Amino acid sequence: QVHLVESGGGLVQPGGSLRLSCQASGSADTLFRMGWFRQAPGKQREVVATLTTDDYQDIPPSVRGRFTISRDFAKNSVYLQMNNLKPDDTAVYYCNAMRWLGDSNSWGQGTQVTVSS
Numbered sequence: 001q002v003h004l005v006e007s008g009g010g011l012v013q014p015g016g017s018l019r020l021s022c023q024a025s026g027s028a029d030t031l032f033r034m035g036w037f038r039q040a041p042g043k044q045r046e047v048v049a050t051l052t053t054d055d056y057q058d059i060p061p062s063v064r065g066r067f068t069i070s071r072d073f074a075k076n077s078v079y080l081q082m083n084n085l086k087p088d089d090t091a092v093y094y095c096n097a098m099r100w101l102g103d104s105n106s107w108g109q110g111t112q113v114t115v116s117s
Helices: none
Strands: 003-007 010-012 018-025 033-039 046-052 067-072 077-082 091-098 111-115
Touching: 003 091, 018 033, 018 091, 018 111, 033 067, 033 077, 046 067, 046 077, 077 091
Parallel strands: 010 111
Antiparallel strands: 003 018, 018 077, 033 046, 033 091, 067 077, 091 111
């Protein structure tokens, strides 16, 4: 597994924007998949956005058009630009990585995103 460190969470008003960053370490190779999941209180962890080295994106309808994922493949880092945030986006956001297809998941420690007026 790899070590993942997130940054960029915080408190924002509805309609605002935040950018999350995640840096991986412990892998000399480009990670196959990197992305973001989130978990709200009392709910299961859910995918927010993932991006593979063959450019496949998994972005659910709930955030599509508002959230954008990007990667720096050379640095093994991943970013999540979140626009038009809604109170339902409030959750702990976790960085996720997979070294190759079928590998076990690596997780960051999580960063809190709170959308509230």
